[in-house]
Amino acid sequence: EAGVTQSPTHLIKTRGQQATLRCSPISGHTSVYWYQQALGLGLQFLLWYDEGEERNRGNFPPRFSGRQFPNYSSELNVNALELEDSALYLCASSLYIFPNQAFFGQGTRLTVV
Amino acid sequence: GQQVMQIPQYQHVQEGEDFTTYCNSSTTLSNIQWYKQRPGGHPVFLIQLVKSGEVKKQKRLTFQFGEAKKNSSLHITATQTTDVGTYFCAGQNTGNQFYFGTGTSLTVIP
Numbered sequence: 001e002a003g004v005t006q007s008p009t010h011l012i013k014t015r016g017q018q019a020t021l022r023c024s025p026i027s028g029h030t031s032v033y034w035y036q037q038a039l040g041l042g043l044q045f046l047l048w049y050d051e052g053e054e055r056n057r058g059n060f061p062p063r064f065s066g067r068q069f070p071n072y073s074s075e076l077n078v079n080a081l082e083l084e085d086s087a088l089y090l091c092a093s094s095l096y097i098f099p100n101q102a103f104f105g106q107g108t109r110l111t112v113v
Numbered sequence: 114g115q116q117v118m119q120i121p122q123y124q125h126v127q128e129g130e131d132f133t134t135y136c137n138s139s140t141t142l143s144n145i146q147w148y149k150q151r152p153g154g155h156p157v158f159l160i161q162l163v164k165s166g167e168v169k170k171q172k173r174l175t176f177q178f179g180e181a182k183k184n185s186s187l188h189i190t191a192t193q194t195t196d197v198g199t200y201f202c203a204g205q206n207t208g209n210q211f212y213f214g215t216g217t218s219l220t221v222i223p
Contacts, residue, residue: 033211042215056210090155101146102211104155
């Protein structure tokens with residue numbers, strides 16, 4: 001069974017551009033979580049989607065947005081990129097049935113220059 | 114808002130020494146999970162604790178959930194170089210939201 005897959009693996013953008021990151025959850029999982037992991041920092045919660053709806057968002061500005069598609073895959077969009085947006089962006093999926101563990105993808109390394 | 118704090122942030126130990134990381138939540142949790150992230154890798158699930166006062170063991174790793182379900186600990190006995198990585202706790206609330214601790218980075222000196 002395929003795990004959580006993220007694309008691209010690496011992404012280099014210039015300041016002010018937009019970045020789009022993609023995530024495919026494990027088959028059958030309806031919840032997708034996005035986290036930002038900046039160098040030396042822990043996992044900062046960004047967004048949680050379930051059944052196509054945004055359920056919760058972390059303390060990030062509105063230029064961080066996303067969506068979940070009918071097949072439960074998800075996109076994270078970061079507009080007006082800033083240098084400090086450089087980080088590893090991790091996607092995780094879980095069954096909505098509570099409680100349950102989250103399975104993580106390998107992440108997208110975003111570098112803003 | 115809900116917060117999960119983890120200490121220490123960094124820990125260097127000699128191979129063979131024990132290691133403990135502690136996780137504290139500002140609110141009562143429904144369950145707590147532990148993840149390990151190797152350098153350059155992604156978090157990998159280790160274990161989940163659900164019951165108050167629960168203790169689980171995985172070989173040299175001992176996981177504990179506090180009686181009030183607001184704190185947890187991970188103890189590694191006789192560390193090995195393969196234990197190197199960052200250990201995260203993640204508290205889950207009734208809303209199926211995960212709040213990760215800041216992580217403890219473990220370095221094992223051979």
